[in-house]
Amino acid sequence: MMDKAQILLSPGTEQPRTLVVVFLRGGADGLALVPPLEDDAYYRARPRLAVSKKDAAPLDGFFGLHPKLAPLQPLFANGELAVVHAAGSEDQTRSHFEAQDLMEHGGIVAGGWLGRFLRTRPASTHGALGCVALGKALPESLLGAPSVTLMQTVDDFALGAKSPALLDGLRQLYSLESGQLGGAARDTFDALARIEEMRSTPYRPTHGAVYATDEFSISLREVARLIKASAGLEAVSIDLGGWDSHFTQASVLDPLAARLATGLASFHQDLGPLMKNTSVVVMTEFGRRVAENSSLGTDHGRGSVMFALGGGIKGGRVFGPWQGLDDATLEGPGDLPVRNNYRNVLAPILARHGLQDAHLSKVFPGFTIEPLPLYG
């Protein structure tokens, strides 16, 4: 097992630069986002809620995409987007809080997996804008990161009204500094110049991309802006919340799925060739009960889906295994069992972003990684 892990975790020659983690809070329904169109048990369990074959965007002949995720279908077709089904964690509580914490911490451990990953980097690479969380609160996955910038837009970086005069003064004083502090000061002046340039020119997405005006799309637009400015961005965390669809699922899920898909599709289009240096991973704390409930909704379940996009991922595939939705295969009150632990999806991606095998057990302690072959 370890041999396999070591081979697959050897970093490739082309290391992606920026990792974007999108967390769908509330427990997104994997069976609605990526329905098993050829599984009759799916339609029996969801007589009113199932996505029909004619509405779905086709993927691999067996699975399809929710109609609102159709903007992602071309990315799957051209091999950039991979889907991991029956993905999730070992959490059995089906509690949002417990499951999110466990998944973001990477087990019952201190700190978050993304924070610990960033701690494995040499101290000299902790640049001014190395790690950014878009939103109003720091996600648990970033606990313990060497430096995190919480922001909503690039404008949050303003040095204040008097910054040109201040920077002149600082340039004079820091010009006398040698060694690491002098170097850090030069990097910071550069970063500020890039940020100023970004702030002073309205952002124009490239390759014909047009972002929607919701918060999620705006966050992705700001990430694209930072990536294009070469601001040293290594890790990003973005939340897209509200997936807890107990009641009239379509009214909850459809607009969120549309936001997710249009945001990611615009981001992908905007970045163009830079996408090969960028990885996007989409995850959620758990999926929903297979059977629909009496109020046209679904209750807390286990397995859901994850998406992985860009950064050399060999997509166009839905990773399983799919073992059907018969009562015998379901878990507990009737839930899709987790076949792919989220760590096995994240580990190969982190390896592409420079995580060394030796540090794997620091990022995901107490778990034997069997990396999913996302790159081969």
Added chain:
Amino acid sequence: MSVSRREFVAAGVAALCATGCDRGPLSDARRWVGLPTSPDLADPLTAPRADTIDEAAHVLARLTYGARPGDHARVTALGARAFIAEQLEPAALDDWVCERLIRHGFSELEDPRGHLFRAESRRDDPLQQLFPELRDGGGRVGELYEWKEKALLTSLTRATLLRAVYSRRQLAEVMVNFWTDHFNIDPSKGECKWLKAADDRDVIRAHALGDFPALLRASAVSPAMLWYLDGRVNRVHHPAEKPNENYARELLELHTLGVHGGYTQTDVMEVARCLTGWTVRDRKRFFRGRIEFHAHEHDNGAKRVLGHEIAAGGGAKDLDDVLQIVALHPSTARYLAEKLCRKFIADEPPQAAVESAAQTFLATHGSIRATLQTILDRPEFWAPQTRGVKFKRPMHFVVSALRAANARTDAAPALVDYLLRLGHAPFRYPTPDGYPEEAVHWQSALLWRWNFATALAENRIPGTAVDPADLRTRLGGDPELIATFFGRAPTDLERSAHASSGGGLALLVAAPAFQRC
């Protein structure tokens, strides 16, 4: 709507104090109701005049979170060595202004005999007989679960920052910070989110300048530590079961001997066996937070730790035997001496000072106060090339800016956000080794230091306020203002850079000289 008497008074005082009023009777009133304030500055406010960092500026830079205006004059008059002696006896320092702020704002942390905590002394409890410090502590720890965990962590963080900014017992606060890193606990793990508050109060603060063996023992049976390093699940029911080694390893590697301290993997396993059976009751049960020794989960066979035989049948006493072996081990003395010298002298601690501090540690049976006294007496500590060359960690940087600027602050989350961005918020470090000390880990994040400098100077941090014009006037002018921040007279370049930047506080806080101590 019901408004408590305190809230009513607070509203009135807030209205009266909407602007200014950080001196005089109204300032006292603000303190009584726990509003943002700052202790009055003690005249004279004479700024440092020497071209280099003198002895008074040096001890203020290293033993405190930075000098407030007037501190340099006071320490100069008192004498730098007398200041060290004063700081080594914190209980003798009147600190009522700071303590009142904490008590008003965060009674859940600070008022063990208040209505929130049951002071429960049970003489018949074998644990309380074995550990006298638990005699009035058992009940209080469990009561912490009554608090929302996020609110508790916010209170603990804010109280920590307020004490760093305002306490007169500055060296004690610096040492609290040192031991918080040494015995690091990340509250995000399990029930540490409640229990760290008790650890901070009953372990770290209670022993910060006391005796290391007592500190170590308090930490070993701290409910938060039993959670954080899995001691609570270190148990054996039958001989084939393997103990959980997590705490045993960190006890040897991080808390006592150090990674090169001469222990083996066998020692780790034997220490783990000695500590089997110690646990803490979780929040789902009665007597939550209580420490217990379960004899039936203890490996009662004979053990051998670092060459010492521990006879079979020792039960709970095995813990004391192990701590006695490691607390005053020569490797522990050296490891702690090196860490303390790194903190107070230089990132590369001079070996002669380390040796001498280690000798004092052993000769005084682990007196932290005596060990510090030795380090602060060393010629290496006073050497001119030692002064003003250590890189401030972010918390020191932020707090020293608030102190030098005579800021009023309530340490609201907006202030803590800057420390998060700088990667050094209190109680946020994930692994047991604690935040690193050396400059190399901290020097690259300048952007957020500069952002903090401008936000502070322009009064853009909610809950924190400065009055640079008033400060400049009281100090006597720009050169005195710069000298108050840098601990020495400014160079010509510093004066011209300050002038060209517009003359406020931003350049002073962002300048290279203010990044060092």
